[in-house]
Amino acid sequence: MKTRKHHNNKAYRRIKRGWTQLSLKKIARKLRVPYGKSKKQVMKPEKFISGGQTGADQAGLFAARTLGIETGGWIPKGWLVQTPEGKDISNPSLEEFGLKEHHSSRYSDRTKQNVLDADATVWFGYKDSAGGRLTIATAREHSKPYIINPTPEELRAFVKNLNVRVLNVAGNRISSYNPTIYETTYATLIEVFC
Numbered sequence: 001m002k003t004r005k006h007h008n009n010k011a012y013r014r015i016k017r018g019w020t021q022l023s024l025k026k027i028a029r030k031l032r033v034p035y036g037k038s039k040k041q042v043m044k045p046e047k048f049i050s051g052g053q054t055g056a057d058q059a060g061l062f063a064a065r066t067l068g069i070e071t072g073g074w075i076p077k078g079w080l081v082q083t084p085e086g087k088d089i090s091n092p093s094l095e096e097f098g099l100k101e102h103h104s105s106r107y108s109d110r111t112k113q114n115v116l117d118a119d120a121t122v123w124f125g126y127k128d129s130a131g132g133r134l135t136i137a138t139a140r141e142h143s144k145p146y147i148i149n150p151t152p153e154e155l156r157a158f159v160k161n162l163n164v165r166v167l168n169v170a171g172n173r174i175s176s177y178n179p180t181i182y183e184t185t186y187a188t189l190i191e192v193f194c
Contacts, residue, residue: 042156042192042193042194043156043159043160043163044067044069044159044193045069045119045159045164045165045166045167045193046069046070046165046166047064047069047070047071047072047165047166047167048060048061048063048064048069048070048071048072048073048166048167048168048169048189049071049072049073049074049114049117049118049166049167049168049169050071050073050099050114050168050169050170051073051074051075051076051107051110051111051114051170052073052075052079052081052091052094052097052099053081053082053107053173054081054082054083054084054173054174054182055125055171055172055173055174055175055178055181055182055185056123056124056125056169056170056171056172056173056181056182056185057073057169057170057171057173058094058182059124059169059171059181059182059183059184059185059186059189060169060170060185060189061094061097061169062186063169063185063186063189063190063193064169064189065097066190067189067190067193067194069193070098071097071098071099072097072098072099072100073097073098073099073100073110073114073117073168074099074100074101074102074110074113074114074117075094075099075100075101075102075110076101076102076104076105076106076107076109076110077101077102077103077104077105078090078101078105079091079092079094079095079101080105080107081094081173082173084173084174084175084176084179086175107131108134111131111134111135111138111170112134112138114168114170115135115138115139115142115144115146115168115170116138116142116144117166117168118144118166118167118168119144119145119162119163119164119165119166119167120144120145120146120147120158120159120162120164120167120168121135121139121144121145121146121147121167121168121169121170122146122147122150122155122158122167122168122169122170123135123136123146123147123148123149123170123171124149124169124170124171124172124181124184124185124188125149125171125172125178125181126172126177126178127148127149129172131170131171131172132148132171132172135170136148145158145162145164150188152188152191152192155188155189155192156192159192169185169189171185
């Protein structure tokens with residue numbers, strides 16, 4: 001799949017115009033109709049999995065919750081996530097999303113396991129980061145489909161054409177290089193699956 005620059009992504013443009021996580025959640029609620037049915041019949045995965053990292057991973061978990069999609073995945077031993085400054089902290093509250101603690105405290109081990117456990121992976125952010133390179137290499141090594149920085153239309157077609165039931169939502173953590181990764185990922189997933 002081709003890499004899409006974020007500035008071509010409608011959700012990213014909304015973030016740049018000052019939309020916040022709260023306003024995105026309100027929009028998602030307004031788009032929903034009674035009984036949890038979307039206005040259009042959209043093929044949705046049954047489950048989103050992620051590594052629980054700040055940024056794209058957590059955006060996937062919260063988007064799934066908004067959409068009524070089951071969540072899960074693996075997180076490093078000790079419930080490790082990194083702050084925007086790169087400091088490791090423990091966040092056991094992610095267990096409420098069905099995440100399981102991996103036997104290893106290495107981020108790379110949980111990244112590989114989440115790719116293996118999913119039908120397909122969507123990557124948001126810089127594909128040439130260490131996590132991006134590992135995610136893509138693991139998917140290629142195990143013949144797992146993946147898509148990088150898709151537009152909403154591309155992601156919708158990807159999930160539908162491959163009949164994806166378990167989608168690994170992965171990407172960069174929040175940092176000074178990627179401060180809006182959470183909002184961009186959340187908005188894209190809501191636009192695709194709502």
